[in-house]
Amino acid sequence: MGGGHGETISVTLRVWRQDGPDEPGRFDVHHQTISTDASFLEMLDLLNEELNAAGEEPVAFESDCREGICGTCGVMINGRAHGPQKATATCQLHMREFSDGDEIVIEPFRAAGFPVVRDLAVDRSPLDRIIEAGGYISVGTGAASDANLTPVPKVAADQAFDAAACIGCGACVAACPNSAAQLFTSAKIGHLGLLPQGQAERWSRTETMVETMEEYFGSCTNHGECSEACPKEISLDFIAFMNRDYIKAKVRNRALTGQH
């Protein structure tokens, strides 16, 4: 590891380039000399400056907050979603995590549900489709009662928060050998299902969200790679919670409509 101010390292980048969704891709090789204080994305900014100056199109990659909270960034770095540092989104990764002489392979998130749109940018909109299928509590504006009317046990609130911390980056899907979206989906189901406010729709929500997830993504075979890659360290326990609720939902939803 680097560390300290102003150290400079030289790295070789193998960067995935792809002109469009239906175009073939290729790796381009670039050599970069870079301060270890630079963030990984600032290193790509510099690469893009050089490419632009040389008359080559810059590498498309996405980012926005660069603070690890919006979930816009995300690439595969040496085969790992968001790269080598645990609990760290790509934008929070700094070059001090690399050493002089390293070769760094940079690819887009690879998943059947996330088609590449260009270079390192992918389409993650299926995650929105899962939320649309029930990732909400149905309370219209103005229909809420006083916020302190229903106490929420602190442990439940804290656990719900652990799930709600998901930033929707999709690294879990990219890390999964089956491109499954179980961790993302279960984080939302866990967040709402653990709160008293979320009980009325708990079973219908679980059913519709899980089934929508299955339309777009692969199935879970318990590898656990998702949680390893997750920048928010969302726990695998939520997948267990979701699976239990899904089985129950099948029964309960029928019961609710009187079809015992």
Place this chain on the structure above:
Amino acid sequence: MSMDSDTAAGTGTSPRLDSKVPAGATADKWENHKFSMKLVNPNNKRKFDVIVVGTGLAGASAAASLGELGYRVKAFTFHDSPRRAHSIAAQGGINAAKNYPNDGDSVHRLFYDTVKGGDYRSREANVHRLAEVSVNIIDQATAQGVPFARDYGGLLDNRSFGGAQVSRTFYARGQTGQQLLIGAYSALMRQVAAGTVELHTRAELLDVVLKEDRACGIVTRDLLSGEVTPHSAHAVVLATGGYGNVYFLSTNAMMCNVTAAWRAHKKGAFFANPCYTQIHPTCIPVSDDFQSKLTLMSESLRNDGRIWVPNGMDDARAAADIPESDRDYYLERKYPAFGNLVPRDVASRNAKTVCDEGRGIGPLKNGVFLDFQAVIARDGVEAISAKYGNLFDMYHRITGENPYDQPMRIYPAIHYTMGGLWVDYHLMTTVPGLYSIGEANFSDHGANRLGASALMQGLADGYFVLPYTIGDDLAGLLGQTAVPTDDPVFTEAVRGVEDEQKRWLSINGTRSVDQFHKQLGRIVWEHIGMERDKAGLEQALTDIPTLREEFHSDVRVLGSAATLNQSLEKAGRVADFFELAELMARDALEREESCGGHFRSEHQTDEGEAQRDDENFAHVAAWEWHSEGTAQTRHREELSFEDVALSQRSYK
């Protein structure tokens, strides 16, 4: 130079700026007005199309609420998902006058604090309404499942924030913005599923379209295919955020920009108080040339950290080697009553002063220490880590320095913009049918925003104000169909946007968009930053147009307009920043006083504090665009203070 709209009298509100503030006592205005506004009956709502641009807190809450009411909503964001909006990054919390802690808070106190905090440059009626609906926001968000902090009894917890004397800030760990946005986003997605909202992602607004002086739609570019498309509606709402990135380096997300507001401005929407920008005192200092953005370290750190610099200039010793006798805890020294907790603007300016004196610390001498050694010695590492652990980790990840062992280095950075599109009490701009909500408008914060009040304002506008006020206007349009998108006003606007894309691609100069943006940012920071003066502002007014000309002749944008092309996207945004920057300088020059975030060094008290001039400047300055190369007209809306007495702020 600029023309004042009513130079003859020198005072008085411009006839173009009718604030439509209802009559009556401040505290009753909103309640009475809600009753007097026209309603659209439920069956008729589905006959109206409403465009909402932006899906941050303001836009998502508005689109969801309008959809629930039955309007046909089209929501647009240039992000790949509504959940990515910049609102997601807000850390600290959201204010509301719930008075759950029973510590004396009330709607009136929140109203009073906000008007005073804004340095008496906001509209009382708007602020009062904001304080009134603040309580509903907490109820709404909680019902949506926003996991606000709770105490062991399961009830909601509050903290005091940004120097407030009551605990009225609700928070969700250090991720309040994220949780509130997920709440608003889920409400929005529920309406998308219900079919009341049509969602357009990766669609960037590049023009606002008017027919017969009324807003009738927008033109967007699909960021993946490059396709330029017209969209028509009975009303258009801009919820497109603030313009802090005009400084290049700011705490704003990388894509934040002024384009939507600016293009609306060029179509007739007045732009108010562009010089009111807010600096946040505790950010990680700039470390390198390649730096792409600045990171905020939560203000809460000032509750326990002590701010200091060495007594001597160019002291290169490590903090631990500098004895107490050589340290200057300058905030504690100058402001014994408030110490390290003075308001944002005061803390920021003092940091600049000591750095300008040559006493700055760090490799570039561009920071001050925020030191936790004393509190760690008093309370222990564990207690501090429980409170600030995630912030300390974030700092460590970014700087490679461990704040448990050595003080943090901090410096002020641009954080928020109070200026924006001028809106009346209904949140309508000077263009009929065009609204603006959230950070994009100028409304409730005056010259300075209080901590935890932006989230409140965005959600107030979106959930509880606009859904009412928009009906009053739409009711009058019953029976009128939206202008068809093959109308010449649309085809012309589409052509304009397409031509603009071609122009950027054809310049083929030598410098990248980012290089120009960086250079512009340096000028704006230098001259329209924390401290402004006449000479500097005049310098900016020559430097900005010069650089702007180079930009238009020497920028290099490669690739095509028919694919994802991030340089092309940025080119249009930076072009608008250039024009905005010039207006900021002009606005700052004309405002011959210091107030809130606008500090003119010519106007300060003997003690170096901001000196307002209420006699001549207790007004909103709203600028009217005419055409390329013509000076904009400065209009004024006089502000009157009936409930809050004007006074000089003092933190000694």
